[in-house]
Amino acid sequence: xxxxxxxxMSWAAQGGxxxxxxxxxxxxxxxxMDIKLRDSSLLQYRKEYPDDQTLSILxxxxxxxxxxxxxxxxxxxxxxxxxxxxxxxxxxFGYADEDATMTRHRLRQANLAGPxxxxxxEDGEAVExxxxxxxxxxxxxxxxEFGGRGAIEDQESLITDVPVRGFWQHYCRLMGIAPGANA
Amino acid sequence: MTDRFPTPxxxxxxxxxxxxxxxxxxxxxxxxxxxxxxxxCVYEIVSRENREQDLPLSLMxxxxxxxxxxxxxxxxxxxxYNIHTDRHILSVPRxxxxxTGEYDICCAYALYQSxxxxxxxxxxxxxxxxxxxxxxxxxLFRHTLVVVDTGAVxxxxxxxI
Numbered sequence: 127x128x129x130x131x132x133x134x135m136s137w138a139a140q141g142g143x144x145x146x147x148x149x150x151x152x153x154x155x156x157x158x159m160d161i162k163l164r165d166s167s168l169l170q171y172r173k174e175y176p177d178d179q180t181l182s183i184l185x186x187x188x189x190x191x192x193x194x195x196x197x198x199x200x201x202x203x204x205x206x207x208x209x210x211x212x213x214x215x216x217x218x219f220g221y222a223d224e225d226a227t228m229t230r231h232r233l234r235q236a237n238l239a240g241p242x243x244x245x246x247x248e249d250g251e252a253v254e255x256x257x258x259x260x261x262x263x264x265x266x267x268x269x270x271e272f273g274g275r276g277a278i279e280d281q282e283s284l285i286t287d288v289p290v291r292g293f294w295q296h297y298c299r300l301m302g303i304a305p306g307a308n309a
Numbered sequence: 310m311t312d313r314f315p316t317p318x319x320x321x322x323x324x325x326x327x328x329x330x331x332x333x334x335x336x337x338x339x340x341x342x343x344x345x346x347x348x349x350c351v352y353e354i355v356s357r358e359n360r361e362q363d364l365p366l367s368l369m370x371x372x373x374x375x376x377x378x379x380x381x382x383x384x385x386x387x388x389x390y391n392i393h394t395d396r397h398i399l400s401v402p403r404x405x406x407x408x409t410g411e412y413d414i415c416c417a418y419a420l421y422q423s424x425x426x427x428x429x430x431x432x433x434x435x436x437x438x439x440x441x442x443x444x445x446x447x448x449l450f451r452h453t454l455v456v457v458d459t460g461a462v463x464x465x466x467x468x469x470i
Contacts, residue, residue, distance in 0.1 A: 161382070161386050163375075164376075164379050165373060165376045168379070218366050236366055237371075237380075242354065242369045242466035242467070247388055247390055247465040247466070248465075251389055251390050251391055251464065251465055
């Protein structure tokens with residue numbers, strides 16, 4: 127996170143930081159890493175930068191994200207239209223001077239991201255569930271304990287929403303909303 | 310060049326194949342649906358916006374049958390998505406004979422989704438462009454292109470269209 131915690135970057139690196147197989151998934155049975163693919167080429171990572179990062183989601187306050195999921199590169203714009211609705215515009219890109227096989231690889235790996243993404247489709251559903259649970263509360267408080275309590279600081283695991291608290295804390299600062307106040 | 314049309318018997322078989330495709334998806338028999346495809350199949354969902362601008366990005370792309378099977382096993386074992394029922398409404402198909410043992414089917418679709426509480430909504434509208442091959446007396450999907458008019462996907466697109 128930056129010093130105001132408004133921007134953040136989630137990342138993972140090959141041979142570097144590794145979250146334990148089921149760590150953080152609790153009893154959801156979704157941390158099971160024993161799934162075999164019939165065509166594993168979808169998950170091959172072709173190293174293209176000097177670092178070892180295979181995942182990097184750079185979230186820029188208030189409405190953009192730059193994404194590297196394996197070899198997919200994309201920009202996401204968040205367009206809010208009402209308290210009940212927003213739209214994500216995804217733009218995937220590659221490099222003009224890369225060879226056709228790399229372009230093909232990126233297009234295939236786009237299966238991981240976007241609205242039908244094997245990695246990202248639950249993001250849409252998760253946000254939908256949280257919104258549905260809190261939308262009914264119109265004149266009281268709806269508390270969603272994103273990332274629990276305590277200090278907002280950099281985290282060791284990707285399975286955390288602490289940076290989301292940082293985002294909203296900054297939003298409240300800008301909007302002049304004191305903690306616990308009626309917005 | 311004028312289009313060549315299949316014989317009435319063949320056309321009937323192609324229509325039955327199309328009906329089976331939609332019914333297996335609607336009945337959540339996704340593993341059986343995969344078996345309607347040729348090993349060397351391509352299945353892709355592309356927005357009309359990208360299609361018209363010749364932009365190659367798909368919403369979903371499986372360029373062989375293994376990849377299509379992986380998409381289904383991922384839905385079964387790994388992904389979390391909204392529980393729903395799909396219902397495909399298909400238009401009268403246009404069936405043409407491409408070359409020996411190959412046929413094209415084009416039709417429009419409307420895909421409704423319903424939740425567990427019985428609420429339904431229009432999820433996606435578009436058209437199919439199927440290339441069918443005949444192998445050992447069986448008709449199989451070789452190339453399925455789904456061009457979606459509904460390029461702004463409501464929340465998420467989990468199950469193939």
